[in-house]
Amino acid sequence: MSKKYEQLAKLIADRVGGSENVSTLAHCQTRLRFVLFDNKKADKEGLKSLEGVANVIESGGQFQVVIGTHVEEVYEEVTKFVSPNLDEQLVPKDNRNVLNKLIDFISGTFSPVIPAISGAGMVKALLALLVLFDLVSNDSQTYYVINFMADSVFYFLPVFLAYSAATKLKCSPYLAVALAGILLHPNFSALVVAGDAVTVFGIPMRLVAYGTSVIPILLIVAVQRYIEGFFKKIIPNAVKIVFVPMFTIFITGLLALLIIGPIGSYAGEYLAMGFEFMQEYGAWIAPTLIGAFLPIMVMFGLHHGIAPLGVMQLTAFGYEGIFGPGAIVSNIAMGVAILMVSIRTKSKKSKQLASANGITALMGITEPGLYSIALPKKYPLIAAIIGGGIGGLYAGITHTVRYTTGTSGLPAIPLYIGEDIGNLINILIALVITAVITCVLAYFLSFKFEKNEEESIESEKKELILENTIIRNPIEGQVFPISEVKDEAFASEALGKGFAIEPSEGRVVAPFDGKVVTIFPSKHAIGLVSDTGVEVLIHVGINTVELNGKYFEAFVEAEQPIKKGQLLLTFDLEKIKEAGYVTQVPIVVTNTPQYSKFETLIEGQTQKEKAVFSVSV
Structure with missing residues (x-):
């Protein structure tokens, strides 16, 4: 088995609080689903910062770590580091409301069964194609055998x-x-x-x-x-x-x-x-609402409480129009909107992400694109909501249904093949309506939401032409190797090469000319990029995210240009120590793979703005 995700799995296990904080662990198509004894013990912001984690969501009593379509491989590695604690005496009182408990129960019950249901559904879809192209007859023994193979899961x-x-x-x-x-x-x-x-x-x-x-x-x-x-x-x-x-x-x-x-x-x-x-x-209601708002439902995990209704309708009538039609038009809308980003954006990184995640969304898995492209850029989400809603409305008005369950992307089209070919034609029309409206909206909205073309081109040039860079000391104090930081994520260099400082004062200044990429809401960490393309994370203290901004003050904001030596943050060093936190400050180059050589120029007590670290292409 590949150990490709072993390091990521270990970091996830550590940041959810280890085995002693995990009551149950499961996964769906894109998420690790933890039930924790105490969600406050999990480092939510630390998890979000991990490369390979798209988002972290608390919903329905679950602590959900969004990974992507390769979640099963990550899950297998996580189980090596996490053994759920089955001691019921340790489980805290469940204070969730009835709705959250019900959603959690339905989600936890149906999620493990979905692969079997989807697999059986796709077998029935394959059988429908064989009949459609006259390769198998409805009254043949071949049809009879394949049909009960697929029906076994439902029976x-x-x-x-x-x-x-x-x-x-x-x-x-x-x-x-x-x-x-x-x-x-x-x-x-x-x-x-x-x-x-x-x-x-x-x-x-x-x-x-x-x-x-x-x-x-x-x-x-x-x-x-x-x-x-x-x-x-x-x-x-x-x-x-x-x-x-x-x-x-x-x-x-x-x-x-x-x-x-x-x-x-x-x-x-x-x-x-x-x-x-x-x-x-009211056949139009559910497909319209799900077609429009499925991305929002996915963000909060609510879709797992609705999808089983479709299974119940299917088992009762042999068809379902509650979840499937709305889900497929929504996913196609999201895929088209994200692919439009790949055409309109001038950022190489966004273009690559949008191209890959757009295709994945068309196949029925939208979460990677939702979190990496649609939410940050906003306009793809707006276009997908409108396009998916209108496509769902058409599917509902025409009473479009699917005859079995499966994925909700382009591969699901055969699920709509029935005795009446009109049902298949209607879902195809719904998808065309969805794609056209979403495409047009995303295109025109992109003029407002995408960055100025000249700035994007200049940024692209900087991404492509990286330069050797000197990183100057942003905090006065004792410079030491990052391998000695009391946090394995930094010490193992999983987050990138760099150095660390034991600060002697509570002021952080810019280590180069560039701009602020991001500043965490808790103000304990700030991401920067230099004019020469070096991306740097300055993380004040270990686990100081738990302070929720207490003792920190920021003097800059995201996307703001900065000059070398400019004040970025201040923090109360003594108060943080008194609160029991390690005050070491790791400083890492987060785009480490784009460089070939790193060198610490000076160690020991060092004043601000001294050259301390060299990055070479």
């Missing part, structure tokens, strides 16, 4: 959901699967088919086909958690391994067949009636 969906729900609720996933097996057992299915009245201990049992159902098993596992937990507390350890599973299966199983399952089935039926009503009288 046994209660089993998949049982396992993931139990894992989320921290009860036995294997007992949960056993309970799901009761609902799908051939003997029970035979009773349902026969339709004769059945009683258990004199109690009539409602005969319901639970294959493809969703709500009943979620309710059953929720009850299992309490029944299993109760017997774990009262049964002696010596016989717990036998009697806890016995009582859990016996009692929960009877409750499932006689009470919980029927209640869940009634809820599912009413939900299906709601879906049917919406599809008949």
Whole structure:
């Protein structure tokens, strides 16, 4: 296995607070999803500053680290450094509101199942293409076999959901699967088919086909958690391994067949009636809202609470128009808007990012482009919201649906192939409308939002023609090797080559002529770029982000030009020491890969503005 992301994984593990602060860890298509015992122990700003981390979001009770499409590889490395703490006594009281708890539960239950559902959906899409091009007949054995291969995931969906729900609720996933097996057992299915009245201990049992159902098993596992937990507390350890599973299966199983399952089935039926009503009288609402605002939902993780509604509609009717149509037009809108940036921007870095992330968005994964391009530049997000909303409106008005689930990008188009070819034509029209409107809006908005062309060209020249640079001492104090900094991210040079200072005063001045790239809200760190192209991060203290700006004052702002020796920041050195923080100041060249040679010119006590570090191309 590649260790490409080992260093990044270690830094992520450290900055979320280590194993002792991690209750659970999972991942979706683009994010690491932590549930932490104490979010305040995580270095959120430190995580955001890592190369390879697009953003950090706290939503639905989860601490989400946005990575990108390679998240699974990063996850595998993170698990080497993080072992979730399963001691329930350490879990703090859950003060989240009901909505956040529900979103967290739904997200945590459905996210692990999505790959199986998507894979099965794409198999059905492939089968639809084979039929469309007359390569396979609807009444052939080949069609029959491939069809039940794909349908197996949907029929046994209660089993998949049982396992993931139990894992989320921290009860036995294997007992949960056993309970799901009761609902799908051939003997029970035979009773349902026969339709004769059945009683258990004199109690009539409602005969319901639970294959493809969703709500009943979620309710059953929720009850299992309490029944299993109760017997774990009262049964002696010596016989717990036998009697806890016995009582859990016996009692929960009877409750499932006689009470919980029927209640869940009634809820599912009413939900299906709601879906049917919406599809008949308000089919445009969901695709329009999701087409427009899916990027916002993604930012806050809310889409994971909505997408399962589409799965429920699909299992009830064989099609879904709640999430899929809106999601595909939104993702295409985002992809087109980002690709327009690659055409309009004069920045080489932005052009490269936009080209790669735009294509990724067209394939259905928008988060890398959303955080790296659309949000910083604003106009691609505006264009995508408007274009996606109008495309979603058309899809809704024409009652466009998809017949199975899968990705929400260009590869998902075959999911809309049904007996009526008009459905496929309508989604294609919706995508064309989306792409055209988004493209035109992004183009015209770019004139307002993109930087002046001449400035961009000059900046590009500086990016391409880097010069040897002398970095002067920005803080009076003791200069020492960065390898001795009491923070592994800096000491390991993972963030770049550089040097460090133990300050003797609380004033930071510009080490060269250039401009301010960024200044952190907590004012403890500032990013600069010299007129010769060297990008430098000055980080005052270790973990001082926790002070939230206390004891710091900034005298410049982002994008402001600076001159060598100009005052940038001040900080109360003694107060920071009294607060217990290490006051070392790492100074790193963040675009280290663009240079070949680095040399510390002087060590020991050094005054401000003395030449201390040399960077050579």
